[in-house]
Amino acid sequence: MTYATVMVSLALDQSNAARLEAAGELAERFDAAIVGIAASQFSPPLYFTSGELAQDPIDEGRASIKKRIGELEVQFRQTVKNRATHVEWRSAIDFPARYILPEARCADIIVSGADPRALSDPLAQASSKDLVMQAGRPLLIVPDSANWLDLRSVLVAWKDTTEARRAVADALPMLRKAKNVTIAEILENEDSRSAAASRVRDVAAWLSRHGVSASELLAEKDEDRGATAQLDGIAADLGAGLIVAGAYGHSRFRELILGGMTQHLITQPARCVLLSH
Numbered sequence: 001m002t003y004a005t006v007m008v009s010l011a012l013d014q015s016n017a018a019r020l021e022a023a024g025e026l027a028e029r030f031d032a033a034i035v036g037i038a039a040s041q042f043s044p045p046l047y048f049t050s051g052e053l054a055q056d057p058i059d060e061g062r063a064s065i066k067k068r069i070g071e072l073e074v075q076f077r078q079t080v081k082n083r084a085t086h087v088e089w090r091s092a093i094d095f096p097a098r099y100i101l102p103e104a105r106c107a108d109i110i111v112s113g114a115d116p117r118a119l120s121d122p123l124a125q126a127s128s129k130d131l132v133m134q135a136g137r138p139l140l141i142v143p144d145s146a147n148w149l150d151l152r153s154v155l156v157a158w159k160d161t162t163e164a165r166r167a168v169a170d171a172l173p174m175l176r177k178a179k180n181v182t183i184a185e186i187l188e189n190e191d192s193r194s195a196a197a198s199r200v201r202d203v204a205a206w207l208s209r210h211g212v213s214a215s216e217l218l219a220e221k222d223e224d225r226g227a228t229a230q231l232d233g234i235a236a237d238l239g240a241g242l243i244v245a246g247a248y249g250h251s252r253f254r255e256l257i258l259g260g261m262t263q264h265l266i267t268q269p270a271r272c273v274l275l276s277h
Contacts, residue, residue: 001169001172001173002030002032002108002173003026003030003032003108003109003173004030004032004033004108005032005033005034005035005106005107005108006023006026006027006030006032006033006034006035006084006107006108006109006111007023007034007035007036007037007103007104007106007107007109007110007111007137008020008023008034008035008036008037008076008110008111008112009037009038009100009110009111009112009125009126009131010036010037010038010072010076010125011038011113011124011125012038012040012065012068012069012072012124012125013121013124013125014113014116014124014125014144015113015144016072016075016076016113017079017144018113018142018143018144018145018146018147019111019112019113019142020075020076020079020080021079021142021146021147021148021149022111022140022142022146022148022149022272023036023080023111024079024080024083024084025083025148025149026109026111026140026149027080027083027084027085028083028084029149029177030173031085032084032085032108033084033085033086033087033088034080034083034084034086034087034088035088035089035090035103035106035107036072036073036076036077036080036087036088036089036090037089037090037091037099037100037103038069038072038073038091038096039069039091039092039093039094039095039096039098039099039100039126040065040068040069040093040094040096040123040124040125041065041093041094041095041096041123042058042061042062042064042065042093042123043061043123062093065093066093069091069093072091073089073091076089077089090103095122095123096122096123096124096125096126097122097126097127097130097131097134099126100126100131100135101126101130101131101134101135104131104135104136104137105136107137108137108138109137109138109139109140109170110131110135110137110138110139110140111139111140111142112126112128112131112139112140112141112142113128113141113142113143113144114128114141114142114143114144114266114267114268114269115127115128115129115266115267116267128141128266129266132247132262132266132275132276132277133247133249133277138166138167138170138171138274138275138276139247139274139275139276140272140273140274141265141266141269141272141273141274141275142272143269143270143271143272145270146271146272149241149242149272150241150242150271150272151174151177151178151179151241151242152178152179152180152239152241153178153179153180153181153182153238153239153240153241153242154171154174154175154178154180154181154182154240154241154242154243154244155182155184155231155234155235155238155240155242155243155244156168156171156175156181156182156183156184156203156214156243156244156245157184157231157243157244157245157246157261158183158184158185158199158200158203159185159245159246160199161246161248162246163246163247163248163276163277164245164246165246166246166276166277167244167245167246167247167274167275167276168203168206168207168244169276170274170276171244171274171276172207172210172212174242174244174274175207175210175212175214175244176210176211176212178212178242180215180238181207181212181213181214181215182214182215182216182217182238182240183200183203183204183207183214183215183216183217184200184217184218184219184231184234185199185200185217185218185219186219186220186221186227186230186231187218187219187220187221188221189221193218196218197216197218200216200217200218201216204216217234219234227260227261228260228261228264231243231261232270235270235271236270240271241271241272242271242272242273242274243265243269243271243272243273243274244273244274245261245262245265245273245274245275246275246276246277247262247265247266247275247276247277248261248262248277249262249277262275
């Protein structure tokens with residue numbers, strides 16, 4: 001398995017420098033094509049009028065969006081120039097998630113930025129939550145603070161779930177290029193250490209058969225810190241530049257509400273995160 005096509009989702013209202021750099025690095029490392037994509041929809045003022053008075057602001061708003069999308073295309077092409085086997089740009093004046101989600105069919109992996117902690121404008125970018133839960137592709141979240149895609153140390157946040165299994169499989173191309181890989185499981189109260197050790201050992205053996213040498217780590221649950229802070233601490237201790245994890249939602253009906261760990265990794269990453277659902 002490899003990444004033959006990388007898609008990078010750009011935001012109209014945020015910096016895109018870090019995600020563009022990471023997408024360019026992925027394309028270089030895997031000799032892949034790269035697709036830049038952006039969409040936005042104009043929201044008319046919330047007051048009633050008619051005729052030219054109504055149409056003028058709509059036309060101006062659409063023109064502003066087209067101009068901004070054009071600027072993003074220029075930035076995208078300049079950043080990835082000579083870094084990919086094929087470069088393509090896709091854009092539309094449309095609701096971002098509605099446009100981008102079906103377009104993900106052409107890609108092996110999607111690169112995006114972290115969702116802001118404050119409410120973001122859903123008309124200016126597709127949220128990472130929507131992308132990871134609905135695109136059917138792994139999502140690489142790149143925080144604005146990331147200067148490059150650091151694969152010297154990778155932390156696999158293991159949990160014996162379908163989502164975690166998909167995440168490890170989806171991350172396999174990057175894991176093969178990593179210098180150090182650690183599979184870590186935080187023990188739940190009802191878990192026995194021997195059962196957890198067996199699970200982590202199985203994952204390490206599976207990775208070994210795919211050419212990846214991985215260390216195993218079991219951590220007792222720290223009730224005082226919480227799982228998110230504990231995972232961050234493990235990643236910091238390992239010097240991890242990437243966390244690989246499953247993405248979970250509380251609502252199986254709509255997947256609208258993310259689990260606490262997933263929400264943390266999407267909105268407050270200190271390093272790059274690969275998520276799969």
